[in-house]
Amino acid sequence: xxxxxxxxxxxxxxxxxxxxxxxxxxxxxxxxxxxxxxxxxxxxxxxxxxxxxxxxxxxxxxxxxxxxxxxxxxxxxxxxxxxxxxxxxxxxxxxxxxxxxxxxxxxxxxxxxxxxxxxxxxxxxxxxxxxxxxxxxxxxxxxxxxxxxxxxxxxxxxxxxxxxxxxxxxxxxxxxxxxxxxxxxxxxxxxxxxxxxxxxxxxxxxxxxxxxxxxxxxxxxxxxxxxxxxxxxxxxxxxxxxxxxxxxxxxxxxxxxxxxxxxxxxxxxxxxxxxxxxxxxxxxxxxxxxxxxxxxxxxxxxxxxxxxxxxxxxxxxxxxxxxxxxxxxxxxxxxxxxxxxxxxxxxxxxxxxxxxxxxxxxxxxxxxxxxxxxxxxxxxxxxxxxxxxxxxxxxxxxxxxxxxxxxxxxxxxxxxxxxxxxxxxxxxxxxxxxxxxxxxxxxxxxxxxxxxxxxxxxxxxxxxxxxxxxxxxxxxxxxxxxxxxxxxxxxxxxxxxxx
RNA sequence: GGUCCUUUGGCCGAGUGGCUAGGCAGAGCUCUGCAAAAGCUCGUACAGCGGUUCGAAUCCGCUAGGGACCUCCA
Numbered sequence: 001x002x003x004x005x006x007x008x009x010x011x012x013x014x015x016x017x018x019x020x021x022x023x024x025x026x027x028x029x030x031x032x033x034x035x036x037x038x039x040x041x042x043x044x045x046x047x048x049x050x051x052x053x054x055x056x057x058x059x060x061x062x063x064x065x066x067x068x069x070x071x072x073x074x075x076x077x078x079x080x081x082x083x084x085x086x087x088x089x090x091x092x093x094x095x096x097x098x099x100x101x102x103x104x105x106x107x108x109x110x111x112x113x114x115x116x117x118x119x120x121x122x123x124x125x126x127x128x129x130x131x132x133x134x135x136x137x138x139x140x141x142x143x144x145x146x147x148x149x150x151x152x153x154x155x156x157x158x159x160x161x162x163x164x165x166x167x168x169x170x171x172x173x174x175x176x177x178x179x180x181x182x183x184x185x186x187x188x189x190x191x192x193x194x195x196x197x198x199x200x201x202x203x204x205x206x207x208x209x210x211x212x213x214x215x216x217x218x219x220x221x222x223x224x225x226x227x228x229x230x231x232x233x234x235x236x237x238x239x240x241x242x243x244x245x246x247x248x249x250x251x252x253x254x255x256x257x258x259x260x261x262x263x264x265x266x267x268x269x270x271x272x273x274x275x276x277x278x279x280x281x282x283x284x285x286x287x288x289x290x291x292x293x294x295x296x297x298x299x300x301x302x303x304x305x306x307x308x309x310x311x312x313x314x315x316x317x318x319x320x321x322x323x324x325x326x327x328x329x330x331x332x333x334x335x336x337x338x339x340x341x342x343x344x345x346x347x348x349x350x351x352x353x354x355x356x357x358x359x360x361x362x363x364x365x366x367x368x369x370x371x372x373x374x375x376x377x378x379x380x381x382x383x384x385x386x387x388x389x390x391x392x393x394x395x396x397x398x399x400x401x402x403x404x405x406x407x408x409x410x411x412x413x414x415x416x417x418x419x420x421x422x423x424x425x426x427x428x429x430x431x432x433x434x435x436x437x438x439x440x441x442x443x444x445x446x447x448x449x450x451x452x453x454x455x456x457x458x459x460x461x462x463x464x465x466x467x468x469x470x471x472x473x474x475x476x477x478x479x480x481x482x483x484x485x486x487x488x489x490x491x492x493x494x495x496x497x498x499x
Numbered sequence: 500g501g502u503c504c505u506u507u508g509g510c511c512g513a514g515u516g517g518c519u520a521g522g523c524a525g526a527g528c529u530c531u532g533c534a535a536a537a538g539c540u541c542g543u544a545c546a547g548c549g550g551u552u553c554g555a556a557u558c559c560g561c562u563a564g565g566g567a568c569c570u571c572c573a
Contacts, residue, residue, distance in 0.1 A: 030573070038573090045573045170568075176501060177569080221571085243573030250572090273573070274504095280565060284572055319522075320512065325505080325566075332511045335523035342522085345536085390513055394521035404537055408530090411538095469532060476534075487536050495536090 002384045004059065006239070007323060009247065009270040010169050014386055019238050020268065025061045026237030027053065028229045028267075030246055031123070033070040034104035038111055039290035040313070040328060041243075041276045041283040047314055048273045048322040048387075049241045050117035054435050055383050065120040066232050068225060069108075071101040072126035072208060072218060097207050098127075111293040114310035116437045122232050126224040130210045133219045133227040136261050137198045145260045149189045151201030151215035157194040160256050169255060169270060170248035196253050198223050222253035226261070229254075235262035244272040245282075273322045278303070280327065291328070305330045308337065309441045315340040318389040318436055337441075339397070341497075344440055346400040347432050349407040354425045358418045365415035368402070373420055375399055376427045383435070392431060399428070408490045442498050457486070457494045 004017040019025050029049045032038055046067075053065045112119075126133075137153055140146040146155050160166055161174045177194040197220035202209040209216045229237065235258070242251065251270065258266035275282045283290045291301045299307030316336040320326045363369030375395045382391040403424075405411040413421065432438050456475055463471035476486045483499035 032573080033571090042573050048573095171503060172569075173502075245568070245572050248568060249570090275567075275573075277566080282567070282572090286570085286572065316511095324512085327511075329511075331523080335511060337523095339522045342536095385515090388513080391520075394513065397521055401538065408537060410530095464532085467532075473533070480535090485535065488531080488534085490530080490537080497536095 002381055004384045005386055006269050006271065007386045008268075009272045010267070015269070017238075017269065019061065020236060023060070023062060025056050025063045025239065026233035027056070027063060027065050027239040027241065028225070028233055028237060029065070029067045029120075029240075030225060030242035030250070031068040031070060032104075032108050034101050034108060036104060036285075037292045037294065038104075038108050039283065039285075039292045040296055041290060043111070043115060043293060043313060044276050044317055044322075044326070045241065045243050045273045046112060046117055047115055047317045049271075050115075050437060051318065051389060051435065052239070052241070052271070052387060053118060053120075054437060055387065058430070058435055064122065064233065065118075066122045066124065066229065067120040068228055069105055069123055069125045070224065071098075071105065072130075072224065101127075107294075111310075114293075114297065115314050116311070116439050118437075124228045124232065126219070126228075127208075129224065129228050129231070130219065132231055133223045134199075134210075134212050136223060136227045136230070136257065137219075138213065139261045140198065140257060143260050145256075146198055147191065148214050151217060152189060152197060153199040153214055153220075154190050154195040155198055155253065155256060156191065157196070157256070158192050160260065164256065164259060166256055167248075167252065170252050172248060172252070196220060196222065196249060198257070222250055223257060225250075226254050226257045226266070229266065230258060230262060236264050236266055236268065238267075239269045239271060240267040241271040241273070244274055245284075247272060274325045276326050276328055278328045283328065303330075306334075308333050311439050311441050312337045312340055315343075315393075315438060319393055321386075321388060321390050323386075340438070340441060342400060343393075343396060343432070344438070345497075346403045347428060348440075350403050350425055350428055353403075353406060353413060354421075359414040359416050359421050360418060363415065363417040363420060364412060368411070368415045369417055369420050372399065372402060372416060372424055376424055379427060379431050389436060392436070396428065396432070399424070453484075453496055457496070460486075461494065 005014045006017045007014045027049070029045065032042060049065075049067075053063055056063045137146065140155065141148070141153065144156075145160055146153050157166060157174075158178065166172075167174050167177065174194070178192060199212060199214055199219055200217050201215055202217045206218070208218055210218060229240070240251070240254075255266060275284075277283060278289050278291075281287055281289060291303060295301035295304065296308050296313060297310060299305075312333060313336075316333055317326065319336060319339075375398055378395055379392050382388040382395070385391075402411065406413050406415070416424065456479070460472045460475040463469075463475070479486055479496070485497045485499070487495050487497070489495055
């Protein structure tokens with residue numbers, strides 16, 4: 001089997017993945033800011049890195065997956081209102097800040113569950129790690145790379161850049177950064193405009209505030225990730241993931257802080273997912289063009305022509321490579337919906353055949369046998385090539401006609417050797433469930449409904465055997481009108497699906 | 500303005516210089532009481548111009564369009 005290669009944003013190339021500690025992987029992914037509801041764009045990194053997590057686990061690594069919850073809030077506009085998102089919203093909604101944060105955290109967890117993402121190993125909150133953040137800031141001051149002004153602490157970027165490669169991750173030139181003109185209040189506190197806040201003095205109206213060596217305030221927005229990653233993964237860890245839009249300044253600053261504090265570059269492999277766009281533009285709050293996850297699930301956003309099942313969205317995301325932009329459209333989602341259903345139907349048929357069949361020791365159709373084996377074995381190859389889920393899915397779709405033909409007996413099951421059939425079944429099952437993390441879209445029907453359906457199917461079958469097509473068609477047509485589709489299978493059975 | 504990325508068939512999207520990914524939609528056929536589903540067959544696309552090469556969607560240059568970051572951002 002080939003080696004796992006990961007595209008490292010820091011090096012701008014695919015590199016063979018070698019963990020620091022053999023057999024173990026430390027992975028940190030920037031989590032949500034729970035000052036509001038998550039939207040479709042947010043779903044992408046969590047689905048992407050969920051698959052990364054699942055795949056690394058499949059490869060046999062013991063993975064510690066850390067994903068933070070940013071509940072401390074950051075500046076709306078630095079210095080302007082001296083108010084962070086969380087506290088501002090809290091006043092509007094007449095809620096305690098922590099109550100608000102809890103509400104959106106719960107909503108986030110619920111959505112992640114809908115997407116069938118595995119919970120991270122550790123999900124630390126920023127508010128729960130104020131002590132660690134303060135400790136880290138003190139360390140940076142002690143090292144001489146930060147300075148205090150009026151109860152705020154800033155990181156000295158110019159000094160850092162003199163001996164370190166600030167800007168390498170995001171491809172920025174330090175001179176340009178120093179020149180960038182941007183007039184904001186509070187800017188004059190900084191020695192240089194490229195400097196960023198490690199700790200901010202809190203104005204009286206600021207609700208979220210903590211005691212610190214520099215007075216009452218709150219942490220700057222990069223320090224939490226550095227502090228929590230260091231605490232749970234060590235000074236240097238394997239993978240850091242997040243959206244491309246976080247490369248600068250967030251990740252760049254994270255590198256600087258951690259490097260000064262821990263005397264070593266914090267991350268071996270930086271991974272960044274691309275954006276979800278809508279009409280070619282990045283979906284995001286600044287553009288006010290986002291669709292929240294609950295809206296996606298219930299179809300309540302005006303942009304949507306219908307509701308989309310979370311699994312359809314997951315599938316939609318996985319059909320594209322994570323480093324490409326993914327354009328949202330109803331047409332694209334609906335294509336995914338149909339595609340996923342077709343894929344899942346074939347998978348279920350495969351499971352059913354697995355219960356009875358088998359081929360012999362020899363393949364009845366050597367070419368077919370070989371093709372199936374190749375398609376199935378390529379799953380790992382594609383995943384090893386920087387997690388090409390799109391290609392894995394393409395191969396799965398190539399297997400669909402083979403599976404369906406065996407189900408319809410157009411191709412005898414014995415075309416494949418017993419060993420190949422077994423491999424097809426186990427690999428397909430492993431990938432669709434455990435690695436891609438897909439699930440059935442159809443609602444889990446309850447026993448009573450199943451009984452009713454079976455009754456109708458039996459009545460219709462009897463009618464058909466009497467050639468009473470009026471009755472049989474009535475049953476089927478009425479059910480179709482209700483959104484239940486009856487299908488007479490080739491084997492004489494009748495199956496049904498819900499719209 | 501600076502830095503970087505991108506442009507693939509009706510739509511969405513893979514694409515490692517040579518062997519036309521895949522999905523959705525569409526057409527035809529087979530199967531079928533009729534449907535539906537399924538199976539088979541069909542579209543030879545790579546923004547434009549020029550260059551490198553025996554050979555380019557894939558490398559280089561120019562032109563045009565789109566986008567991202569530089570500010571909170573997944």
